[in-house]
Amino acid sequence: MAILPPGVTATDFGKVLKEFEAAVGREWVITDPDDIHPYRDYFSMLKDQDDELVPSAAVCPASVEQVQAVVRIANRYKVPLYAISTGKNFAYGGPAPNLRGSVTVDLKRMNRVLEVDEKRHIALVEPGVSYMDMYRHLEEHKLKLMIDTADVGWGGLMGNTLDRGLGYTLGPYRDHVNASCGMEVVLPNGELMRTGMGALPNSGAWQDYRYGFGPDPSGLFAQGNFGIVVKMGFRLMPMPEHWRTGLITVPKRRDFLPLVDMVNYLTDLFVIGEPLYSSPLQPLLSDAAFRRAALDFNEAEMDRHAAASGRHSWQVELQFYGSEKTTLANWEWAQELIRRTVPDANCFAGDSLKMPVTQAQIDAAEHPYPAPYSSVMRRNVMHGVPKLYMWRSPGRTDDSPDTWNETHIGLFSVVGRSGEAVFKAQKDFQDVVRRTRPGAEYVSSLTPPLQWHQSAFFIGNSFFGTTTRNDNSPEGKIRQLRELRQVLKMNAEAGHGDYRAPPLLQDDVADQYSFNNHALRRFNETLKDAIDPNGILSPGRGGVWPKAHRSRRGALRK
Amino acid sequence: MKMLYVMMLAAVAPLATAQETATVTRGKEVFTRSCAPCHGADRGDFGRAMLPGTDALRIKYKGQLPALLEQRTDLTPATIRTFVRRGTWSMPPFRKTEISDEEIDAVSAYIADSARKAPRTP
Numbered sequence: 001m002a003i004l005p006p007g008v009t010a011t012d013f014g015k016v017l018k019e020f021e022a023a024v025g026r027e028w029v030i031t032d033p034d035d036i037h038p039y040r041d042y043f044s045m046l047k048d049q050d051d052e053l054v055p056s057a058a059v060c061p062a063s064v065e066q067v068q069a070v071v072r073i074a075n076r077y078k079v080p081l082y083a084i085s086t087g088k089n090f091a092y093g094g095p096a097p098n099l100r101g102s103v104t105v106d107l108k109r110m111n112r113v114l115e116v117d118e119k120r121h122i123a124l125v126e127p128g129v130s131y132m133d134m135y136r137h138l139e140e141h142k143l144k145l146m147i148d149t150a151d152v153g154w155g156g157l158m159g160n161t162l163d164r165g166l167g168y169t170l171g172p173y174r175d176h177v178n179a180s181c182g183m184e185v186v187l188p189n190g191e192l193m194r195t196g197m198g199a200l201p202n203s204g205a206w207q208d209y210r211y212g213f214g215p216d217p218s219g220l221f222a223q224g225n226f227g228i229v230v231k232m233g234f235r236l237m238p239m240p241e242h243w244r245t246g247l248i249t250v251p252k253r254r255d256f257l258p259l260v261d262m263v264n265y266l267t268d269l270f271v272i273g274e275p276l277y278s279s280p281l282q283p284l285l286s287d288a289a290f291r292r293a294a295l296d297f298n299e300a301e302m303d304r305h306a307a308a309s310g311r312h313s314w315q316v317e318l319q320f321y322g323s324e325k326t327t328l329a330n331w332e333w334a335q336e337l338i339r340r341t342v343p344d345a346n347c348f349a350g351d352s353l354k355m356p357v358t359q360a361q362i363d364a365a366e367h368p369y370p371a372p373y374s375s376v377m378r379r380n381v382m383h384g385v386p387k388l389y390m391w392r393s394p395g396r397t398d399d400s401p402d403t404w405n406e407t408h409i410g411l412f413s414v415v416g417r418s419g420e421a422v423f424k425a426q427k428d429f430q431d432v433v434r435r436t437r438p439g440a441e442y443v444s445s446l447t448p449p450l451q452w453h454q455s456a457f458f459i460g461n462s463f464f465g466t467t468t469r470n471d472n473s474p475e476g477k478i479r480q481l482r483e484l485r486q487v488l489k490m491n492a493e494a495g496h497g498d499y500r501a502p503p504l505l506q507d508d509v510a511d512q513y514s515f516n517n518h519a520l521r522r523f524n525e526t527l528k529d530a531i532d533p534n535g536i537l538s539p540g541r542g543g544v545w546p547k548a549h550r551s552r553r554g555a556l557r558k
Numbered sequence: 559m560k561m562l563y564v565m566m567l568a569a570v571a572p573l574a575t576a577q578e579t580a581t582v583t584r585g586k587e588v589f590t591r592s593c594a595p596c597h598g599a600d601r602g603d604f605g606r607a608m609l610p611g612t613d614a615l616r617i618k619y620k621g622q623l624p625a626l627l628e629q630r631t632d633l634t635p636a637t638i639r640t641f642v643r644r645g646t647w648s649m650p651p652f653r654k655t656e657i658s659d660e661e662i663d664a665v666s667a668y669i670a671d672s673a674r675k676a677p678r679t680p
Contacts, residue, residue, distance in 0.1 A: 030654070037644060038651035060655050087653060094650065108655035128655075132595065153595065363601050378603055388595045389603040392610035395648035396617045404648045 002031075003056045005079045005101045006549065013056070016077045016103075020059045023069035028060040028109070039087070039104050041096035043394070043408040045477040045504060051556060053096040053503055055082065058104040064184070064192065064230045070105060071228065071536070072190035078534045078548065081105050082541075083228045085127035085159035088152065091410035092163060093502035098540030099549060105228065113137045114231065115207075118145060122181065122207035123234045127158045131386035144239040144356075146384035148173040153386025158232045162222050164500060168274045168381040170321060171267060171454030173237045178454075182206040182233035183218050185226075188532035193227070207233035223500070224524070225538035225546075226531050237321075237384070243357065244320045244327035245350030245377065246334065247369050249280065249312035250342045253299045253445075256314045257419030258341035263316055264417055265337065267454065271330050273319040277448035278376050280311045285443060294445045297427060302445070311372050312346060314448075319382060324352070348373065357383055406472045407480055411462035411488070411505070413496035415449060422449050425459050428494040433463050436486050458499065461491055481505075485557065488512065503540065507554045510543020525550070578667070585668025588661045589628070596649070597627045611649065628672040635666035 004013055020029045030036060039055050046052040061067045074081050082097030083105040089095070097104060111128030116137065123145075125134065131149040134157060138145055148167035150160045160176055167174035182196045196212040197203040210216065220226045250259050266272045284290040284305055293301035306313050318334055320327035335347040350368040353361055362383060367374045380387045394405040415425045426444040433442035442463065449457035462484065471479070485508050488498065492512035501509040513520055524544045528535070535546025545553045594600075596611035608616060608625065616625035624630055639662050645651035657665075 034643065035654060038653040042645055042650040058653075087656075088650075090650060095653075106653060106655050108653065132591075380603065387603070388610060391596060391648070392602070392606075392613065395610055395614045398617060401617045408648075 002033075003054055003101050005056050005103060006099065006552075008077060008079055008101075012077050013079070016073060016079055017057060019073045020057075020070060020103075023073065024059055024061050024066050028062070030058040030060065030106075031056075039084075039095050039106070041090075041094040041502065041504075043090060043094065043406060044096065045407050045409075045481040046556070047406075047474075047477070049474065049478075051100060053093075053098065053100050053556075055097055055104040056101045058106050060106040060109050062109040064110075064186065067105065067107070067110075067186045067228055067230055068190045068192065071186055071188065074103065074536045075189065075534055078536060079103055080536055080539050080549070081228075082538050083107060083127075085162075086130050086154065086156035087159075088130075088154045088156070089159060089163055090152070091408050091502070092500055093504065096503060098503040098506065098538060099552065102539070107228075107230070110230065116141070116143055116145065116236075117207075118143045120208060121145060121236050121238050123236055124182070124207055124231060125157055125234065126231060127229065128156065129158070130154055130156045131160075135384070135386050145236040146173075146239055147236060147386070148176065148179065149381055149384055149386040151378075151381060151390040152388055154388065157234060158229060161232065161234075162229060164222050166452035166458075168378070168452070169237055169384060170273050171270060173235070174274060175453055177219070177222050179235045180218070180232055181208070181210045181235050182231075183221060183229050184231035185221060186228040186230055188227065188534070188537050198233075207235070220527070223542040225528065225541040225544055227537065240321040240323075240355050242320075242322060242324045242327050242353070243355050243383070244324075244331055244352045245368070245375075246318050246320075246331045247315055247346075247348040247350055247373060247375070248318065248334065248338050249315040249346040249348075249373060250338070251306065251312045251344055252303045253306075253313045254419075255342045255345070256422070259314060259316060259338065259345075260417070260419040260422070262334070262337045262341065263318070263451075266318070266330075266334060267451070271320065272334070273321055273382065275319075275451055276317040276376055277451070278315055279313060279446040279448060280315055280373055281306055281309075281313055281446055283372070284309055284311070285446070291443065294443050295430075295441065297445050309372075315373060317350070317375060317377050319377070321355075324354075327352070346373075350375070355383075359385075403472075407477055409462050409484070409502060411460065411484065411498055411501065412450070412458040413461050413491055414499050415457040415459050415496065417449075417451070417455060417457050422457060422459070425449075425494075425496060428491070428496060429459065429461060429463070432461075432487055432490045432494070435490065436463075436483055459496075461487060461496070461498070463487060504556060506540065506543050507556070511554075513543075581664050581667045582671045583668075584661070585664035585666070585671075588657065589665050589668050592652075592657050592661075593627065593665060599626055599628070614648065627669055629676055630669060631673045633666065633669055635663050638662055638666045638669070 039058050059070050080099050080102040082102040084095045085107050087095035107127035110126040112126045115124040131153040134147050148169045150165050161180050165176045173179045182198045185193045195218040196210045198206040199212050221229050263275045290305040320330045338345045348369045362379045394408040415421050426447055430442055430444040433440055488508045497512050498509045528544050529547050535548035539546050539549040596609055602609050612625045642652050642662050
């Protein structure tokens with residue numbers, strides 16, 4: 001069934017499509033329902049419903065000039081557009097727009113690596129460049145640089161960054177927005193703008209200094225709808241000489257607090273890459289008495305079980321990038337630091353590898369640590385090697401051979417970077433599950449924080465999404481969506497806001513950032529109306545609705 | 559006249575083979591870039607023997623069909639195009655900007671060629 005952009009007549013839309021064809025070529029204006037199918041969110045909880053977020057058409061420009069032409073045409077007819085780069089943002093909506101009937105601007109054909117400078121550690125890329133493309137480019141040209149890749153390597157540098165994606169190496173690089181440097185943007189009126197030093201004609205420092213002079217609007221384009229980014233610069237990590245890992249374990253539950261303090265210290269001195277926290281007590285949950293203690297947050301009893309089992313309560317894996325000597329010195333320093341506050345901590349040396357590592361070294365299956373401790377480190381991403389390994393998560397498993405996760409979704413709350421904040425979040429999340437699904441048992445006292453970001457923790461909260469295989473009937477999916485909305489609301493009441501969300505839930509998340517009667521949202525929407533008066537660029541993205549479509553805020557709340 | 563016809567055939571036949579070879583070569587390139595990261599023969603992470611797509615097909619077919627696409631003799635170009643464009647289970651659909659119809663057909667030719675040449679492994 002043909003879908004029209006909201007507020008656009010069939011006659012006008014016919015003219016729009018003709019003009020798009022003149023701009024990009026007939027082949028690259030996509031209207032056939034079979035060809036539109038891949039532009040839907042394959043994992044949508046509203047799949048096949050009347051209000052599923054489906055585009056009316058897709059247009060696929062191959063150059064900046066073509067993007068400008070598309071935007072100018074859309075402006076004349078007030079047709080909402082939704083730009084995608086590689087379109088692989090699964091778990092966060094995939095390629096689907098925020099507003100049903102938008103025309104998707106598919107930038108995948110713009111897939112050139114425009115520049116890489118091995119000595120300045122910078123790159124400039126087009127939207128369609130995936131992490132795998134970039135890795136191939138570095139390999140083929142034997143460039144001694146690393147990328148900080150998303151978990152699933154078919155994603156793109158630009159798209160992931162513009163959704164505030166995060167990674168796994170050193171802090172300044174794994175915050176992908178932080179590692180970006182300089183943008184070229186097609187504004188809603190079709191004009192071309194460069195940020196930072198790119199605004200200075202003939203500057204040779206576009207990818208060296210992000211800010212230029214005066215206010216820097218580049219942050220507006222991440223999770224925003226103020227322009228279509230068509231070029232983006234990145235700072236890349238130089239290939240270090242050596243990579244070393246080590247594992248630290250601490251015996252008692254409360255030892256987590258000084259452990260986090262120590263890791264924070266090393267993190268903020270840029271001594272370590274992403275630290276990986278986990279609890280070696282997870283296997284004890286099959287013991288009913290321990291499980292009860294864990295559900296009750298009975299710390300004394302949990303410690304007693306831990307000691308009886310010969311396991312420590314928490315562990316963190318550290319990774320050091322540098323030379324063989326500096327990584328060794330830093331590992332020794334980390335051991336010294338933790339033993340100052342937790343004298344009975346254990347420290348186990350892990351891998352010590354010359355960089356770049358070989359695929360065979362990455363694939364080495366043996367865990368370097370003595371039982372009962374093991375590594376949870378995904379070595380490929382730690383070495384900037386993009387893979388699709390994580391794509392096993394929504395698929396068949398030996399335990400569940402006849403189901404798959406049809407509503408694959410990622411939801412993570414931002415949590416303050418302290419042990420106390422993690423313990424509070426654990427209790428809050430368990431309480432949220434108890435209130436949402438009375439009778440459901442959810443053990444969260446062993447849930448570790450994820451430190452994808454340099455200075456913040458993240459804890460997953462898609463309790464009824466990725467973590468369980470649900471009723472996949474249409475009604476079951478809608479029930480799941482309602483539960484997630486309830487979860488987001490309750491989490492926010494406890495002070496936990498999400499950092500990212502699929503279009504279906506972006507209004508819900510944006511609603512939670514409500515300080516002073518939504519001053520932030522009102523500010524963003526004032527800007528939106530000034531910059532995009534016809535409201536044509538990605539209406540609703542990031543919870544920012546232009547005046548023309550503002551009445552649609554929250555319209556998808558079933 | 560008959561001799562001329564034979565000579566023409568002899569001239570055309572190697573050309574057709576060259577085209578087929580070029581298609582298979584192109585198909586292998588596309589397969590390596592777009593399919594092998596999930597459906598190739600490499601190992602998975604954490605000691606897993608297979609990549610996600612290969613492992614999913616192992617679980618699905620329980621040995622009745624090969625888990626590796628490059629060993630499948632039953633995949634017609636139409637079937638492959640349907641899977642790529644529509645998606646199947648956890649494999650999402652792919653857009654024409656990601657892989658063209660011509661590239662899908664080349665992948666089909668490569669898989670057929672590969673399956674002929676490579677014996678099935680358990």
